Amino acid sequence: MSKNDSKKDNEFDNLSHEYDGIREYDYPAPNWWQIIFYVSIIWGIGYWVYYTLYDGETLRHRLDRELVTIQREKMKEASNGPSESDMSALLSNPAAIASGKEVFTGKCLSCHGDHGQGLIGPNLTDNFWIHGKGTLTDIYTVVDKGVADKGMPPWGPILSAAELKNVVAFVKSLQGTHPANPKAPQGEEIK
Amino acid sequence: MNEESIKEQYDDKVVKYFLVATIVWAGVALLLGIYAALELASYKFNLGLQWFTFGRIRPLHTNAAIFAFAGNTIFAGIYHSMQRLLKTRMWSDAVSWFHFWGWQLIIVSAAITLPLGFTQGKEYHELEWPIDIAIAVVWVAFGLNMIQTIRRRKEPHIYVAIWFYLATFVTVALLHIVNSIEIPVGYLKSYPVYAGVQDALVQWWYGHNAVAFFLTTPFLGLMYYYIPKAVNKPVYSYRLSVVHFWSLVFIYIWAGPHHLLNTALPEWAQTLGMVFSVMLWIPSWGGMINGLMTLRGAWDKVKADPVLKFLATATIFYGMATFEGPLMSIKSVSELAHYTDWVIAHVHGGALGWNGFLSFGMIYYLVPKLWKTNLYSKSLAETHFWLGTVGIVIYMLSMWTAGISQGMMLNAVDASGHLVYPDFVQTVTRIVPLYWVRAFGGVMYFIGYLLLVYNVIKTIKLAPKAAPAVAGSSNPVLNVSVGDLVKSSHGEGPHRVLEGMPIILTVLAVVAVLVGSVIEIVPMIAATDQSSVEYANFKVKPLTSLQLAGRDLYIREGCYLCHSQMIRTMVSDVLRYGPANEMADSRYDHPFQWGSKRTGPDLARVGGKYPDLWHFRHMLNPRDIVTQSIMPEYKWLLEQKLDLSSIERRMSALQGLGVPYTDLEVSGSVEDAKKEAAALAAAVEKDGGPQGMADKEITALVAYLQSLGKQTEKK
Structure with missing residues (x-):
């Protein structure tokens, strides 16, 4: 362990918790971890609201739209059968x-x-x-x-x-x- | 009382028993896995015997891995760590032993009934109703023992590991009981009260959260105990453990519908399942960070100690699986991954890497401790570690490749709107070589396990003859008032106080899991009652008595483990199998049979696609019809007599559940079935098919297959 680490350990070694010899530091959660968590929650709410309550295309609509295109292709094929x-x-x-x-x-x-x-x-x-x-x-x-x-x-x-x-x-x-x-x-x- | 004399009073005997059971059942689960893998590489491995066929072995493998192997690991670890974390003996020896023997008996009953074909046809919930009741009783005994022990603790606060144990107990009880509400129609046969889309949602709420609360939360608890113990360093972050515990428990329960993306499940629920799965990524990684960061600065120890190697690698696999899971829950990724071997790769990363390695690390840590000696051979454990790791990598790489290749082939549509690989079997023959590679990876993992067995036996033989442990305990109950707790918490905030109030903490955990459960399940039950709009536009014919008998055979043989009955809202599915399924298509299906894996093609609209004789010949030998098929032969269906003795009871139970059978159809069910079977068999005979099939099982099964997709009519 580097000196730096042990200095940090001292800083976050501020809890009296001890269970069967297991002690706990109290480091803060990493910043990137917190940021991704908040972003995923905001995105999740936005995504759900858009696709459920607003104009997000439903899976069934998307399917129908894609099938129409394919049907048109097939009609072309059939007409020059x-x-x-x-x-x-x-x-x-x-x-x-x-x-x-x-x-x-x-x-x-x-x-x-x-x-x-x-x-x-x-x-x-x-x-x-x-x-x-x-x-x-x-x-x-x-x-x-x-x-x-x-x-x-x-x-x-x-x-x-x-x-x-x-x-x-x-x-x-x-x-x-x-x-x-x-x-x-x-x-x-x-x- | 000094530390030593307290230690004397811990009940380590039951821990040893659970530990030995863990090792024994791990071997069974792994062997069954290798066997099932070989059966997919070549159908001939079932030796032509119905009891050994993939459809019956696969549930046994999954049940053995989850409930026998992982289950006993959890109990061994909880009984060992909890007594030490709470400084008290387990509350009741009698209950501990009832728990131990009850659980082993349940596993044995699974090992007998599943190969015989007694199954509910719901994944990881296959065991029939009497065993369901036994599971509930034994599980509650375990929980009671745990809670009473916590109440007698000699520590004012409970450690994070125990929060996870408590959440495990209450949530698994809830999941198991809700998914077990079923109507018995025989000693070992029942129908769930839920049908179709309701059953699908309840089942995957259960199935997904069995992974969450049986394979994740208890193992996180074990990680929080054994990693700091083995490395002898403090846990990295208390704050992080609080945040990730609550977010994990709250978010996990919502994610079930990601098993049902692009299906007939209403899209609001699909989208909920997807977004909560993505949100779950970071809470899961909170656990991984806390495990790995506890080891920071001690990597030299990890390098030298096989126990730490297993525990650290398990935590890394946990991180991988919990990143992959959210990725696969995105609708467009699911289009590719769902129903393929990618899912198999994913779950085995979790099962072999996270659960398996954590168990092995714990075993190597505990056996020398409990038998008061040193590990027989560190280098053997080291070899085990490398064999296991390489085995998992081979397993996952082969199944990733197989799943992604097959998914891409099945979804490929060319510019003119044709499927690029219209024959399903073309995509299967492409990946069969990878099934052999997968089996090889499994064998490597198993050889590593054998080294563990040898090492453990040798270690136990080294053990000194132990003095008998002091039985019984008269520890005083700890009475701590909230005021004392606040004082002893040094103003660390309300959560510290909560850690002194385990019952309140448990209640809050229940509330956390109930929110998602209620919001998803209640509207589905309400939206699909008999008069709902989703059903109003369709007329659905219930199955005839013969078709119903055939459906029960379909469930008995585990057909749903290789064939789905759900055409998804995707162009390639529609081009291959017909119009996407509606909710109404499975309105009367108790249980639903949407499936989760397509080793063979979807069957939702197979009815009428081929003549009856085609099915007779196909079941007798699939390769007579599709030369490259890997499906097993079902010869016994043409030999065994169809049992109609309980069909009336079955029809009447379904009638009670809302399937619109008339009383006449119920009372005349045997006669009707015989008449229908005679007509079907005569027609097949006339076409040159096998003779005398009117009273054989095959006739009922074919009648059922021919009904698929034919029961629903748009009004």
């Missing part, structure tokens, strides 16, 4: 089919089987269709929006626009592949 010819061009594009297959493996396989033969969800390789007539745009709608009653999730919010188109093209490419253990046909036969 893919056409039948857009996607049929992808059928002869090996890179697009490969990307579609990757999406299929990650998202669709667990319900539609590893070769699209159907499992929890319907067989995708036969020419029976439950929703629409099996056109690329019909498949796109199902993948994009989902089918709530049947447990088909909407993938629009999850996949990017390119991934959506690619996986639709990949599903179309499964037509007539006759995998092993196919699920029985469901829906309407489209010739």
Whole structure:
């Protein structure tokens, strides 16, 4: 201990407190400690009053505002949604089919089987269709929006626009592949 | 009477017992922690056994760490220091032993019931109602023993450590009793009277303040005794201890809602929780400053003495955790940190660093003192210190990295409004390697602990055969009048007088904690009565009897420990899981199941998202559906018969609590459940699912999962 310290100790050693040999000095609380304490209390009151009683934006308002922006982005995307010819061009594009297959493996396989033969969800390789007539745009709608009653999730919010188109093209490419253990046909036969 | 003869009369036997219990339960808590950590690194560690699955082990780990390890530390330290600070023996040996054995019995009952799946489904309050009653009785016995001892003291004033002990006793009693108001519906099953948002607020008022008044205030009391004793220097600042004691006690109680930021909790309460958490930073640091500044000028002693090393480092970890806590309570930081491993890093900095190291320092100080010998090996204790410190650093770094990485991945939204990582499991596989690193840090900490065990055993063997302590005590009660106190306080002001009036001081502490409690909880209870505006815009369907049975299984399996049911008011949550939850969504949930950690995705709106068969296959083997899933298999749900024997009593209890069941629904609950289960099982069978599931537990659980998010309708 430096000399300075012991001099200070003498200055603040002015209490008679003693418990089981433990004595107490009476140094003042550090200035920075006191200042931050007062500032945090003043800030705390100000913050609460602003966000609760005045115009502070509530969390729900902020969420709504941000969702509106995102909705606008999505509308833009939807308005230039893919056409039948857009996607049929992808059928002869090996890179697009490969990307579609990757999406299929990650998202669709667990319900539609590893070769699209159907499992929890319907067989995708036969020419029976439950929703629409099996056109690329019909498949796109199902993948994009989902089918709530049947447990088909909407993938629009999850996949990017390119991934959506690619996986639709990949599903179309499964037509007539006759995998092993196919699920029985469901829906309407489209010739 | 000279000093020596007074010392003879202290009851050190019960202190030794509590100390040994501390060491034993520390080992149990740490081993369970390592086991739970390994289960997160690989689901296979549960060996396919339901009793060992993460959802049942995790509550056992937390209860063992908090109530068994830290609890026994507190009692050992309080019984030892209080007798000396007050110069008197504990009031009643019988009560001391009742306290000791009662507490150990409660821990054993926890160790039996939690793996069997008996749980209330509320964190750190899992133990069922008969054990809740036992806790209340034993705790009150402890408090009575303490207060009576204080009344018999031979010191006019009580030291700051004892202010903290008193605040601990009264506040934990209040928290435990209020959060335990529940309706029994079986020997080991109950429903809390609170539902939904009320239950969430009461639970986190309890949960947060269990940290405050079970893991903080008593340990500050121990710090105030053992640091000056071990270093043999005066405490730095009496003034500071007065200010930080009262500000801590008053402010802490308000901060509970910071566990519920961005949820359906009304925003005035969220904001209160946030600002009080920030204000709490400085009062907390008051304790750290007083602990560390007491050591100033004595760092050479700290360097040489493992006891001081543990105590000083514990105080530094306390400072770290109490800076990190307020930071994480800021709404925007919480968006990133909440539900992630960052929270796990934070609590383990507190538990391993502050509570663990303070306990170890105290053990190394007390064992040689109580057994009247020297520590067997200083260098082993030194090694323990370094193993422990490095273990904590590895633990915290891995969990900080895991939490912040996963939080950022989950919250990432690109410019076109899409989630960058739409699959939850993508964010999990990224952090699984860190789960192995975390387990390694835990193992290091545990090896350090084993050195302590060895060192303690060797030290006790060194002890001389002690002469039997003089039993009983006939110390005269100290009668001090206020006038005497004022005189003996040398005009030091009213607080010095108050220190001579422990009952008044206790009452004032109760008032301090009641202010925040009443202001937050009472409006919430009043605002969410059955006719309130928050509920008026929604029509909420209560669960069917089968869904309710499934919900009780969801609680039994501890699903809430990895899955939340609360979509927050954040874009990334809404894009991932659906519209943010309203208060009405959990209106009839006794208890609420909002959760506090997302090791898996949120389930608030999972109902109808996947077909029934998806859930059957997923529960049987999650990897059949999500190849990289780390969720355990729940095979037993497809084998065990669903028990409907008490469903009528459960429905009727909920009806009594205000869930709008008709009498017919209650009396016909068994029939209804069987009918619903038969239909569900038949449909699954038709789709090619497993056969004969109508009377199995899985069917009820799937019925419940399919109800999630489907019960509320906007009017």
